[in-house]
Amino acid sequence: MDSHSITKDDSKGSQASKGSQAHISTVDLHVVGHIDERKLLWKIDFHVVPWLALLYLLNFMDRGSIGNAKLYNLEKSIDITDKQYLVALTVFFFPYALLEPLSNVFLRRFRPSIYLSSMMLAWGLTFHGVIKDYGGLITVRVLLGTAEAGMYPGIVFYISSWYKRSEMGTRIAVFFSSATVAGAFSGLLAAAISNMNGVGGKAGWQWIFILEGLATILISVVSFWIIPDFPTTAKFLTEEERIFVVRRLEDDMKLSAGGESFQMKYVIQSLKDWKTWVAMGIYMGFDGPLYAFSLFLPTIISQVCFQATTANLLSVPVYAWGCFMTCVIGFLGDRIGSRRYINYTLFGVGLIAYIILIVSRTPALSYFAVYLAVSAIYPIIPNSVAWVASNVEGSYKRAVTLGMAIGFGNINGAITANIYRAQDRPWYRLGHGIVLAYITIGLVCSITFAIFLKRENERRDRGERDEVILGMENKRANQCNGTYTSIDEAKKDKGDTWSGFRYTL
Known part of the structure; x- marks a missing residue:
C-alpha cells in the first residue's frame, strides 16, 4: 500500500473512539477514499501552525517586553528600586506556573478557538502602560501571569493532538521559534517606539506596552474565527479527511485521537507516572535558563559597554540565530528519530556557553558566548517537549503531564528572574553560575529519562x-x-x- 494514502478496503474494520464533540465510528470508515497524506499534512500545517506561531510571538513579546522597557527609564519613572523590579518579575511566575496543569484540562474540555483566544484577549487587557507606581506594576504582572498561564502548554498539547510522534518536533520548533523572533522583534520595536517619548504626555516605555497590548487585543479577536478545533470537529477538513487524521494518529499509538471522556483516573495515572516527575526536571533544566536569558539579555549586553538602544539592537541577531537553530534542530529531531542525543548535545553546548560567560572578562567573548547559549536554550525546548509528549498516551493524561512539567519548569522563572542583580554587574558571575546549575540538572534528567525508557522497552520486549x-x-x-x-x-x-x-x- 502507498505510504501516503489509504483506500476504502484498507479502512474497513478499523476503529476510532468516540470524541467528546463528535463521533467517529467504525461505520464511518467506509467513506474514506484515496487520500494523499502528504497534501493533507500541508493542509493541516497551513491551518494550524502559522497562527499558533503568531499567538506565541505576541505571548512571549508581551511577557518579556518589560526587559526592554527597563532600559528606557521604567524604574525611574515609577520610582522603584532594582530589588522591587526583580520582585515584579518574580510574581508573574506564581500564577503562571500554578495554573498551567488545570488550564490544559480545560483546553481539552472546551474548544481551542474559544479558550486560546479568550486567554489572549485577557492578557492583552493588562495594560502595563498605565501603571504609576510599584503597586500597579505588581498588580499587572500577577494578572498577566494568570492570563497567560495556559497558552504555551495549551499550544503544545494542541499540536500533539494533530500530529504523529515523528512529526511533532518540527511543528513545535516552528511555533516555538516565534519566541526567538519575539526577542529580536521586541528589541527592534522597543528601539523604534522609544522615539515616541513625550507623545501624548507618555514616556517611551509606556508606549512600548500600550502599542503591544493593542496589537494583542486585535489578534485575539480575529483568533476566534481563525483557530481550528481538534481533528474530530475541524471545519477546514472534510468528513473523509477527519476520519483519516484520526486513523493515522491511532496507528501511531495515539489511541485516544478519536476523543475520550474525562475521568479522574487519567489525572491519577499522570501523577503516578515516573515520566511526569523526571520530565519536570528536564523542563526545569531549560525553563530556568530561558527566562533568565530572555528577561536579561539586553541588560547583560548593555553592561559590557553598550548603551540602551545599542543593546536592544545587538540582541536582534542573537535571537535571529536562535530562531534558525530552533528550526534546524526541530527538523533534525523528526528525521533522526533519537531525541535523547540531541538533548545531550544541546545541554552540553549550554554548559560550555555559561562556563565562558563566567570566566570571560572581554565584551566580545561574552557576546560570542551569548550566541552559544541561544543555540542551546531555545532549540532544546521543542525537542524536549516533543520527546515527552510522544511518550505519554491518553489525551487527558498527556494534558496533565505536559501541564505539570511545563508548570514546574516555569515556576523556576521566579528564581532566575532574581539572579542578575545590579550589584553583580557587569559580568554577573552569580547569575551565570545558577544558570549553569540548571543546565546540569536538565542534562542529568535527560540521561535518566532515556535510561528508564530504554529499560521499560526491553521489559516489554521480554x-x-x-x-x-x-x-x-x-x-x-x-x-x-x-x-x-x-x-x-x-x-x-x-x-x-x-x-x-x-x-x-
Missing part, C-alpha cells in the same frame, strides 16, 4: 508487561498486568503502559 487477553493464549501474560476482553480494550485503558506501546528514545 513480555514482562503482557496483559491477559481473554480468548488468546499467551504464556507470558500475567494477571498483575490486567485482564481484558480484547487488545483494543487494553490499549484504551492502559495508554502508554499497554504492553504493545514502545517508547521513543
